[in-house]
Amino acid sequence: MSLLINIDASLSCWLLYTAVSWAWGIRLTLIKMNERKTINLEQGRDFMQKGITKLKNILEGLPEPQFSSEEYMMLYTTIYNMCTQKPPHDYSQQLYDKYRESFQEYITSTVLPSLREKHDEFMLRELVKRWSNHKVMVRWLSRFFYYLDRYFITHRSLPPLNEVGLACFRDLVYTEVNGKVRDAVISLIDQEREGEQIDRALLKNVLDIFVEIGMGQMECYENDFELSMLKDTAAYYSRKASNWILEVSCPDYMLKKVQNELLSVYATQLLEKEHSGCYALLRDDKVVDLSRMYRLFSKIPQGLEPISSMFKQHVTAEGTTLVKQADDAASNKKAEKRDVAGLQEQALKEAFEIFCNKGVAGSSSAELLATFCDNILKKGGSEKLSDEAIEDTLEKVVKLLAYISDKDLFAEFYRKKLARRLLFDESANDEHERSILTKLKQQCGGQFTSKMEGMVTDLALAKENQSHFEEYLSNNSNVSPGIDLTVTVLTTGFWPSYKSFDLNLPAEMVKCVEVFREFYQTKTKHRKLTWIYSLGTCNINGKFEPKTVELIVTTYQASTLLLFNLSDRLSYQEIMSQLNLSDDDVIRLLHSLSCARYKILIKEPNTKTISPTDTFEFNSKFTDKMRRIKIPLPPVDEKKKVIEDVDKDRRYAIDASIVRIMKSRKVLGYQQLVMECVEQLGRMFRPDVKAIKKRIEDLITRDYLERDKDNPNVFRYLA
Amino acid sequence: MRRGSSKKGSANSTTSTNSSAMDLFRSASGKAATKELERIDQLFYSYSNESSGIIDPEGIECLCSDLEVEHTDVRILMVAWKMHAEKQGYFTLEEWRKGLKALHADTIVKLKKALPELENEVRRPSNYVDFYSYAFRYCLTEEKQKSIDIESICELLELVLGSQFPQQVDLFIQYLKTQTDYKVINMDQWMGFYRFCNEISFPDFNNYDEDLAWPLILDNFVDWVKSKQS
Numbered sequence: 001m002s003l004l005i006n007i008d009a010s011l012s013c014w015l016l017y018t019a020v021s022w023a024w025g026i027r028l029t030l031i032k033m034n035e036r037k038t039i040n041l042e043q044g045r046d047f048m049q050k051g052i053t054k055l056k057n058i059l060e061g062l063p064e065p066q067f068s069s070e071e072y073m074m075l076y077t078t079i080y081n082m083c084t085q086k087p088p089h090d091y092s093q094q095l096y097d098k099y100r101e102s103f104q105e106y107i108t109s110t111v112l113p114s115l116r117e118k119h120d121e122f123m124l125r126e127l128v129k130r131w132s133n134h135k136v137m138v139r140w141l142s143r144f145f146y147y148l149d150r151y152f153i154t155h156r157s158l159p160p161l162n163e164v165g166l167a168c169f170r171d172l173v174y175t176e177v178n179g180k181v182r183d184a185v186i187s188l189i190d191q192e193r194e195g196e197q198i199d200r201a202l203l204k205n206v207l208d209i210f211v212e213i214g215m216g217q218m219e220c221y222e223n224d225f226e227l228s229m230l231k232d233t234a235a236y237y238s239r240k241a242s243n244w245i246l247e248v249s250c251p252d253y254m255l256k257k258v259q260n261e262l263l264s265v266y267a268t269q270l271l272e273k274e275h276s277g278c279y280a281l282l283r284d285d286k287v288v289d290l291s292r293m294y295r296l297f298s299k300i301p302q303g304l305e306p307i308s309s310m311f312k313q314h315v316t317a318e319g320t321t322l323v324k325q326a327d328d329a330a331s332n333k334k335a336e337k338r339d340v341a342g343l344q345e346q347a348l349k350e351a352f353e354i355f356c357n358k359g360v361a362g363s364s365s366a367e368l369l370a371t372f373c374d375n376i377l378k379k380g381g382s383e384k385l386s387d388e389a390i391e392d393t394l395e396k397v398v399k400l401l402a403y404i405s406d407k408d409l410f411a412e413f414y415r416k417k418l419a420r421r422l423l424f425d426e427s428a429n430d431e432h433e434r435s436i437l438t439k440l441k442q443q444c445g446g447q448f449t450s451k452m453e454g455m456v457t458d459l460a461l462a463k464e465n466q467s468h469f470e471e472y473l474s475n476n477s478n479v480s481p482g483i484d485l486t487v488t489v490l491t492t493g494f495w496p497s498y499k500s501f502d503l504n505l506p507a508e509m510v511k512c513v514e515v516f517r518e519f520y521q522t523k524t525k526h527r528k529l530t531w532i533y534s535l536g537t538c539n540i541n542g543k544f545e546p547k548t549v550e551l552i553v554t555t556y557q558a559s560t561l562l563l564f565n566l567s568d569r570l571s572y573q574e575i576m577s578q579l580n581l582s583d584d585d586v587i588r589l590l591h592s593l594s595c596a597r598y599k600i601l602i603k604e605p606n607t608k609t610i611s612p613t614d615t616f617e618f619n620s621k622f623t624d625k626m627r628r629i630k631i632p633l634p635p636v637d638e639k640k641k642v643i644e645d646v647d648k649d650r651r652y653a654i655d656a657s658i659v660r661i662m663k664s665r666k667v668l669g670y671q672q673l674v675m676e677c678v679e680q681l682g683r684m685f686r687p688d689v690k691a692i693k694k695r696i697e698d699l700i701t702r703d704y705l706e707r708d709k710d711n712p713n714v715f716r717y718l719a
Numbered sequence: 720m721r722r723g724s725s726k727k728g729s730a731n732s733t734t735s736t737n738s739s740a741m742d743l744f745r746s747a748s749g750k751a752a753t754k755e756l757e758r759i760d761q762l763f764y765s766y767s768n769e770s771s772g773i774i775d776p777e778g779i780e781c782l783c784s785d786l787e788v789e790h791t792d793v794r795i796l797m798v799a800w801k802m803h804a805e806k807q808g809y810f811t812l813e814e815w816r817k818g819l820k821a822l823h824a825d826t827i828v829k830l831k832k833a834l835p836e837l838e839n840e841v842r843r844p845s846n847y848v849d850f851y852s853y854a855f856r857y858c859l860t861e862e863k864q865k866s867i868d869i870e871s872i873c874e875l876l877e878l879v880l881g882s883q884f885p886q887q888v889d890l891f892i893q894y895l896k897t898q899t900d901y902k903v904i905n906m907d908q909w910m911g912f913y914r915f916c917n918e919i920s921f922p923d924f925n926n927y928d929e930d931l932a933w934p935l936i937l938d939n940f941v942d943w944v945k946s947k948q949s
Contacts, residue, residue, distance in 0.1 A: 670931065670932035671930065671931075671932075689930075690935060690938070693932075693934075693935045693938070694935050696932075697905070697907060697908070697934060697935060700905075700907050701865055701866070701905050701906075701907070707907065707932070712911075712914060712932060713931050713932040714932075715932075
């Protein structure tokens with residue numbers, strides 16, 4: 001087998017690592033079986049140098065083929081051998097030094113010169129690129145030299161490879177350029193304050209460097225950047241303030257206008273300020289300030305969207321970096337490092353949680369996260385990303401879930417979207433589906449994912465069931481549905497609840513239902529089948545004048561179209577009464593067939609919306625260059641229903657929790673009760689204190705509890 | 720106006736013919752007592768319904784007009800309380816006896832005279848809580864009914880607390896009529912409001928702490944008032 005390994009800075013190398021270590025297992029056995037020849041230092045160094053040079057070439061963009069897995073393994077093995085040879089041939093120390101030297105050499109010969117010759121914004125761009133490359137280089141070289149990390153550095157209590165690599169950049173590059181960088185950044189910000197467009201992404205990347213260089217401590221950011229930033233900001237705003245004061249002394253109507261302008265026009269400036277100052281706020285646990293800022297911006301129409309998405313990205317990046325840093329710090333076994341990272345993580349965690357749980361543009365973060373997963377997991381979603389990238393993203397998503405308080409809401413949205421993916425065959429990759437479920441299970445427990453797993457299993461069983469059905473049909477040629485029929489039988493408990501409407505099926509389909517029903521009776525008599533027509537798909541042939549086109553539609557759409565087999569022209573009312581569906585459904589259906597991309601039906605009048613007075617005619621002239629097209633039916637917005645369902649479940653959960661607590665404690669004060677309730681339920685959602693209060697009162701009315709006669713803040717359990 | 724009704728038999732008196740003074744006294748007082756009972760009963764029957772044998776809403780209306788109080792007057796409610804009357808709009812013989820005996824009233828005139836004293840008695844803090852909760856229960860007319868609709872609650876509040884805490888009651892009634900969260904009020908909320916009036920400073924609500932176990936409707940009420948004030 002040969003794996004082609006791609007160097008891509010955005011790729012996490014975890015999968016790479018596993019692949020290599022698995023391959024390494026084979027290698028190891030081979031080595032043990034053969035006799036090892038001692039590698040001497042010169043040879044070893046030269047060999048490694050070849051690999052390092054190849055890496056540098058790739059980073060510089062020179063024409064250099066990617067590393068093959070054999071090359072990779074050879075490099076790794078060389079290091080391994082050289083470290084495990086018997087003295088005096090154990091070269092761990094030398095290799096450790098070599099590792100550091102590789103960076104130093106590269107930086108001094110290539111990186112620094114390229115930075116020195118550029119200025120201002122170009123210099124910033126170069127810096128960002130170089131830093132990014134450097135990180136890749138660190139990652140790769142650390143992999144080659146990995147064996148040192150395992151034993152040598154712990155034995156000698158040395159900094160690990162990762163840290164050494166990053167420190168090189170800090171000591172050589174950062175110390176030299178940070179002054180220039182800071183000035184360039186401040187000048188960029190000033191430009192924007194004056195109303196020019198600047199590259200915000202660049203700014204963000206540069207500021208990230210400041211933070212990352214700190215490697216878990218904010219000193220670099222604070223001392224080198226923030227101080228001057230804040231000074232400059234203060235100076236800028238005091239100038240601006242004096243201007244504003246002048247304007248404010250104008251008559252009233254001008255005042256209002258200015259105020260409006262101040263907020264909305266200068267929102268960008270303020271945003272900028274907050275953008276740079278946000279680290280300070282986050283670090284100092286200035287939750288109150290952050291929420292004040294949030295409130296301020298919520299007053300501007302749409303002022304909140306940019307800031308919250310910016311924050312979200314920012315804090316997400318920060319959070320995951322920190323999580324990783326905390327991981328690294330912990331594994332370093334350096335007590336101080338860990339504490340600092342831990343404290344900072346805590347402060348950031350709390351602020352992070354707050355932002356995670358603020359909604360963006362009307363959607364809760366739980367819903368957004370579920371939608372995000374859906375986009376990744378469905379077909380056409382992320383086909384450009386490699387498997388590893390997808391895995392990595394899913395990993396991040398699950399980690400993020402820990403910060404979301406409405407986990408149950410996420411679960412419900414996820415379940416709904418999963419159902420759609422599974423039933424409409426929109427899932428891109430079964431492996432990924434299972435993988436994220438495993439991750440969710442690990443993080444949130446089996447109960448969280450049991451239904452979803454049930455859904456995935458159901459589909460597998462359904463396939464089996466279908467093959468039995470097909471067998472049955474071939475054995476009983478007298479019962480034929482007349483059409484190719486595939487039925488998916490779902491277990492009710494696992495799937496979201498679906499309303500089943502009494503759709504009037506076309507005659508052809510009625511037969512199908514009958515045939516399947518008979519078959520199912522032969523399998524089991526103890527189950528009840530409820531048909532959910534809203535989830536079915538049909539392939540029908542539209543015999544249009546130009547040519548026949550196969551249409552992939554939902555059962556509802558098919559039923560609508562088949563009506564036109566009997567009559568060329570139908571009114572809205574006729575269609576509705578024939579189908580026996582609600583107005584909402586009929587409007588959606590007809591819209592998808594007459595006002596969307598593919599106009600299978602011609603609507604009169606030819607407006608963009610459906611009204612109950614329209615008439616429809618079969619569009620015999622319809623054609624498309626494809627021979628088979630899918631006509632989508634946009635799903636109903638499930639958001640409201642999901643939230644309703646989750647709210648209902650929460651009420652039950654709160655009730656149960658209160659009763660459980662009171663049953664065991666018998667007598668408990670109100671605040672204590674609330675606290676315990678919140679704790680008990682915390683795994684799935686953060687119960688609103690008012691909601692708990694309401695449930696307590698309901699339970700009092702239902703005679704589960706009563707208030708203590710002497711102290712109205714204390715409750716008693718009524719057996 | 721009294722309803723015409725036939726006199727039912729008066730209670731038989733059993734007098735002892737013992738000649739001792741004590742006995743005389745006892746018999747005299749016993750006689751008096753019996754006489755009182757008799758009159759109480761007679762009064763009862765003058766208002767009660769012939770077929771059911773209890774005083775029904777019509778009878779109560781007559782009683783009220785004889786007493787020269789509105790039948791919506793709180794004093795009637797107080798009388799009911801004194802009687803421990805169970806069912807709104809009805810007085811049984813037992814209840815009637817209990818109430819009037821306690822009030823030392825065996826005629827309409829005496830009953831009327833007893834009303835101010837009764838009012839004082841009820842308004843005593845130790846009794847008032849009891850009266851207040853009684854008022855609520857008295858309005859639970861259906862079997863298993865646990866709460867009262869907003870409309871009736873507003874009336875009851877006005878009746879029972881209107882004189883004591885007029886401003887709070889007015890505001891609260893206003894709130895109840897505008898809010899949509901609650902369609903009924905239960906006993907816990909009802910009692911909570913009384914406690915609220917007694918404990919919380921008005922109109923600033925400075926000492927109100929919504930982190931305590933005040934009924935949620937009061938939390939919402941305070942929020943509503945505060946937002947109105949700002």
